[in-house]
Amino acid sequence: xxxxxxxxxxxxxxxxxxxxxxxxxxxxxxxxxxxxxxxxxxxxxxxxxxxxxxxxxxxxxxxxxxxxxxxxxxxxxxxxxxxxxxxxxxxxxxxxxxxxxxxxxxxxxxxxxx
Amino acid sequence: xxxxxxxxxxxxxxxxxxxxxxxxxxxxxxxxxxxxxxxxxxxxxxxxxxxxxxxxxxxxxxxxxxxxxxxxxxxxxxxxxxxxxxxxxxxxxxxxxxxxxxxxxxxxxxxxxxxx
Numbered sequence: 001x002x003x004x005x006x007x008x009x010x011x012x013x014x015x016x017x018x019x020x021x022x023x024x025x026x027x028x029x030x031x032x033x034x035x036x037x038x039x040x041x042x043x044x045x046x047x048x049x050x051x052x053x054x055x056x057x058x059x060x061x062x063x064x065x066x067x068x069x070x071x072x073x074x075x076x077x078x079x080x081x082x083x084x085x086x087x088x089x090x091x092x093x094x095x096x097x098x099x100x101x102x103x104x105x106x107x108x109x110x111x112x113x114x
Numbered sequence: 115x116x117x118x119x120x121x122x123x124x125x126x127x128x129x130x131x132x133x134x135x136x137x138x139x140x141x142x143x144x145x146x147x148x149x150x151x152x153x154x155x156x157x158x159x160x161x162x163x164x165x166x167x168x169x170x171x172x173x174x175x176x177x178x179x180x181x182x183x184x185x186x187x188x189x190x191x192x193x194x195x196x197x198x199x200x201x202x203x204x205x206x207x208x209x210x211x212x213x214x215x216x217x218x219x220x221x222x223x224x225x226x227x228x229x230x
Contacts, residue, residue, distance in 0.1 A: 006156075009154070041223065041224075043118070043222050044204070049216045098145070098164055099145045099170075104157045105156050107154075107155075
């Protein structure tokens, strides 16, 4: 039973255009949704998050949109740059005993073409 | 600050062998986590700790043990290695942020383990 799903294993976008990465979830009890970026042979690094009570959060070139009725979130990167090529993981959070328990999607490999 | 460090980077084990994956953080974080990532899959939580002496199971704890004797260190023990434990293991740490902001987990570079 996969609670967080990223249905696109890969995405290819031209430099300067918009990249849109999608994520679906099933559990309405998640309190935050996060995006992590991962380069090969490195650990994931935090990118941006959104509270379950918001519908949009923006940080520079990165914007996350949350549609609670559809249980869907998306990450928009505008404009896309070559350094954005990486694997992007969507994650959903619950707090247990004060610890943040994350459930990750499978990841989407984003390739930015010059 | 070195952040979160993990050793070793790579390891090959034979079935039935045991080993300890080391994880250390120098950010004085209370919360520490162990994840595994199988090919083409997301990270799955193995164990977590909310402070020295306190640990609890995550989503996939079978075949693993942890201890947390200090704030800095959170080793993961594999007692009887099995091929199903072939994976990349990531350690992470975080601190409790003020309300209105979510915690940020900081990840180590990972340990790639192969069990043959």
